[in-house]
Amino acid sequence: MPAWQVENEPPPTSTRGRPLSAKGERTRRRLLDAAEEAFAEHGYHEASIVKITEAAGVAQGTFYLYFEGKQQLFDELVADLNRRVRRAMSEGARQGRTRAEAERLGFKGFFRFTAEHPALYRIIRQAEFASPGMLQRHYRAIADGYVAGLRAAMDDGDIARADPEVLAWALMGVGELIGMRWILWEDGPGPREVPDHVFEEMYAFILRGLGASR
Numbered sequence: 001m002p003a004w005q006v007e008n009e010p011p012p013t014s015t016r017g018r019p020l021s022a023k024g025e026r027t028r029r030r031l032l033d034a035a036e037e038a039f040a041e042h043g044y045h046e047a048s049i050v051k052i053t054e055a056a057g058v059a060q061g062t063f064y065l066y067f068e069g070k071q072q073l074f075d076e077l078v079a080d081l082n083r084r085v086r087r088a089m090s091e092g093a094r095q096g097r098t099r100a101e102a103e104r105l106g107f108k109g110f111f112r113f114t115a116e117h118p119a120l121y122r123i124i125r126q127a128e129f130a131s132p133g134m135l136q137r138h139y140r141a142i143a144d145g146y147v148a149g150l151r152a153a154m155d156d157g158d159i160a161r162a163d164p165e166v167l168a169w170a171l172m173g174v175g176e177l178i179g180m181r182w183i184l185w186e187d188g189p190g191p192r193e194v195p196d197h198v199f200e201e202m203y204a205f206i207l208r209g210l211g212a213s214r
Contacts, residue, residue: 014065028066030056035077040119044130078127078134081120088113099153100212114179115192121184143168160211178202
């Protein structure tokens with residue numbers, strides 16, 4: 001099982017429970033993308049449905065075919081970002097032949113995603129107040145798959161035996177704060193990315209914590 005297992009989600013439906021056409025799925029995607037920008041820029045309370053629909057190029061009445069209101073849109077956006085970041089991590093990690101390689105490639109995938117979607121940090125922070133349940137769901141979904149991967153690596157003798165849940169949350173904290181410091185907070189020219197020396201120092205720290213070799 002990969003480090004972060006992304007479950008098969010049922011396809012989205014309209015607010016009436018009807019399956020979406022290809023055009024409907026594209027419209028829904030535009031609304032989510034516009035919401036990602038709006039919530040990141042304006043915050044939950046100031047990001048109105050009017051601003052989001054205007055940015056998406058969608059009529060305000062059409063919005064309600066896909067979402068019941070701003071709260072549901074926000075919750076769906078958190079779930080959407082969660083699926084996408086887990087997919088980025090999982091696609092990287094599954095290429096690793098050892099747990100050490102899986103960690104390296106999984107973190108690379110996470111940092112690439114957050115560099116492309118720095119709004120992830122801002123939106124998840126807002127969820128603490130706008131939707132606490134979704135905040136917990138976001139982190140638990142990442143942790144649950146992580147625990148399974150760590151436990152399997154321990155059973156294989158690939159890393160030292162320890163409490164996989166504690167390790168999972170500790171590793172998540174490392175990735176989130178390193179990304180915050182060197183991706184979210186960097187405003188200089190050039191692409192947003194974790195510098196090589198920072199990544200290698202972090203990776204060496206993780207290897208020591210897991211009792212794994214390079």
